[in-house]
Amino acid sequence: LVLLRHGESIWNLENRFTGWVDIGLSANGISEAKYAGKLLKDEGYGFDLAFTSFLSRAQRTLDLCLSEMNNNKLKIVKDWRLNERHYGSLQGLNKDDMVKKFGKKQVLLWRRSYDITPPKLKESNENHPKNDTKYSHLDDSIIPSAESLKDVVKRLLPLWNKIILNELKLGKRVLIVAHGNSLRAIYKVFNKINHNDILKFNIPTGVPLVFELDKNLKPKKDYYLGNQEYIKNKIQAVIDQTSSKSKN
DSSP states (O other): OOOOOOOOOOHHHHBBBBBTSSSOHOOOOHHHHHHHHHHHHHHHHOOSEEESSSHHHHHHHHHHHHHHTTOTTOOOEEOOOOOOOOOOGTTTTTHHHHHHHHHHHHHHHHHOOSSSOOOOOOTTTTSGGGGGGTTTOOOGGSSOSSOOHHHHHHHHHHIIIIIHHHHHTTTOOOEEEEEEEHHHHHHHHHOOHHHHHHHHOOTTTTTOOOHHHHHHHSSSEEEESHHHHHHHHHHHHHHHGSTOOOOO
16 A cells, blocks of 8 residues: 655645645646656556545646556546545635734644634635535535544545455555545554544655555555655655745
């Protein structure tokens, strides 16, 4: 099993809350996606199946990654339950601006608490997913106006338990290209991480996270592929997103 957070998006670059807003990759994000594919190919990884979200930044990352691996015919499953956490009315707003307005403690609670939900996005807003035809097949009652990480775990569990785990049980090699919070939700569930410890876990853009599994599909170990000092700096950049010195 390999998890991959999409490459840097335009709003990652601008340090904005993105959530379910369908923002494309930055030039750097395109390079990150291609590099992830090259790294996986050079390290000898191959896949039988890939999962991604309904958001184009994840889909584009997957396409670029597979192209580098010369594996454009791989079966791809797109599922809304792998979408990023919905950041409510914070979506589109600059994180540093929100720190100045509400204080670092409050913004950190919105970003990294387990069960605190940001202010909801009004359903009349054009960016509300109820107004997006991509989600017209869903019942209105399950379309979020804002989510906590706890909510992301809850929506993701049926996909994880009933579909992804079953594919792994069949011996499939699975690649999941999604988002910081949906991948954190998977990491929490798979590794049985408690609510507090998962809040300290930050996933950098465009870096493959490999799980080695035993015969019972229990994680033996997990690790990032690539230069570890580079990865360490990228993780720190995620942590620094609500400090004035951050540009990522």
